[in-house]
Amino acid sequence: xxxILTPNLTHNYWPGLIEAYRSFLPVSxxxxxxxxxxxxxxxxxxxxxxxxxxxxVKVYVKFDSLNPTGSFKDRGMTLAIxxxxxxxxxxxxxxxxxxxSASAAAYASRAGMQAFVIIPEGYVALGKLAxxxxxxxxxxxxxxxxxxxxxxxxxxxxxxxxxxxxxxxPYRLEGQKTGAFEVVDSLRSAPDWxxxxxxxxxxxxxxxxxxCQYREAGKCRRLPQMMGFQAAGAAPLVxxxxxxxxxxxxxxxxxxxxxxWDKAIAAANASKGEFNSVTDEDILAAYxxxxxxxxxxxxxxSAISVAGLLQLKERVPSGATVVCVVTGNGLKDPDCAINHxxxxxxxxxxxxxxxxxxxxxx
Ligand code: AN7
Numbered sequence: 001x002x003x004i005l006t007p008n009l010t011h012n013y014w015p016g017l018i019e020a021y022r023s024f025l026p027v028s029x030x031x032x033x034x035x036x037x038x039x040x041x042x043x044x045x046x047x048x049x050x051x052x053x054x055x056x057v058k059v060y061v062k063f064d065s066l067n068p069t070g071s072f073k074d075r076g077m078t079l080a081i082x083x084x085x086x087x088x089x090x091x092x093x094x095x096x097x098x099x100x101s102a103s104a105a106a107y108a109s110r111a112g113m114q115a116f117v118i119i120p121e122g123y124v125a126l127g128k129l130a131x132x133x134x135x136x137x138x139x140x141x142x143x144x145x146x147x148x149x150x151x152x153x154x155x156x157x158x159x160x161x162x163x164x165x166x167x168x169x170p171y172r173l174e175g176q177k178t179g180a181f182e183v184v185d186s187l188r189s190a191p192d193w194x195x196x197x198x199x200x201x202x203x204x205x206x207x208x209x210x211x212c213q214y215r216e217a218g219k220c221r222r223l224p225q226m227m228g229f230q231a232a233g234a235a236p237l238v239x240x241x242x243x244x245x246x247x248x249x250x251x252x253x254x255x256x257x258x259x260x261w262d263k264a265i266a267a268a269n270a271s272k273g274e275f276n277s278v279t280d281e282d283i284l285a286a287y288x289x290x291x292x293x294x295x296x297x298x299x300x301x302s303a304i305s306v307a308g309l310l311q312l313k314e315r316v317p318s319g320a321t322v323v324c325v326v327t328g329n330g331l332k333d334p335d336c337a338i339n340h341x342x343x344x345x346x347x348x349x350x351x352x353x354x355x356x357x358x359x360x361x362x
Contacts, residue, residue, distance in 0.1 A: 014037055020040070046059050046324075070102070071329065072203060079174055080092075094115075095152065105117060109135045121143055176210075197327055201228075229304045229308035249284065252302075284300065284340050
């Protein structure tokens, strides 16, 4: 027999998270898989942050900003849109602080569906808005915040033929739980702490479900403590009551009445985790630190997982392993980067050797 060598085109081929984790997901052979090959994002060791924590603590960033639309929302959206397609939906709707709208718009366009996205006027980062528009969504800005927008889309989807793809849709959390699977697959264990931003509280609930299911399947022996972080001006889970007028620079998590409130509280309680709040100032410090010391450019809401870890660093057990979930790409919010970087542009410099060398400090 002659061995036929074929080029290994499938080397490291990643089929998207529905195929990768099919046996853990509510899909069947008749589910049309709508995918952009999301998932399989890197778990990056962050030594500068680890050294700030000290005492041999190992810190990783789960860099979910590397999903196809630049945020973790794609994990839930591939499943929500695939199931909506299976059920014959022609249109989907969501309320959004930005990332859900970008993701819903992208996956809906791929599925040949119309997306309607309802956003709080003036509070969605530019990159997210740009995405939703170009993917072809109908973007409707309301005079109200995310919580109001969510109530409206619940009412609309109950009365008109549009499928809700916010995280109230259970397929969203089913998809997002794969983030926890990937963390365990990479570490071959669960971390001691999972630090995660909390807005509408879907992702913390999804990660917890993922860790629990993976442990039941024998993929890990232990479970992490779920450490959720909210912005100080939008911290209903810390305060124990809804916040009527949430405010924070981290517009992605500018949410006062999280839809997955009970699930998130249950996750924190069952895991001996907690919710803590972080000031905008500390969020921005971590945002700059991640970029300038680790080369990781994320949006402010994502930096809160690292800001929160640093806030609680004395309490991390020595030698522990910590994973900080970084949920969205820095390119989503260029205004924030430009307004809050320490370095301004050195402008109007004459294009000659002497002037350049002087400006460069030589
Ligand atoms: C970057 O897009 O709610 O606690 O409408 O965009 O699961 O809500 C976004 C939330 C964290 C919080 N990080 O996650 C929306 C939206 C980023 C986010 C969160 C969001 P959840």
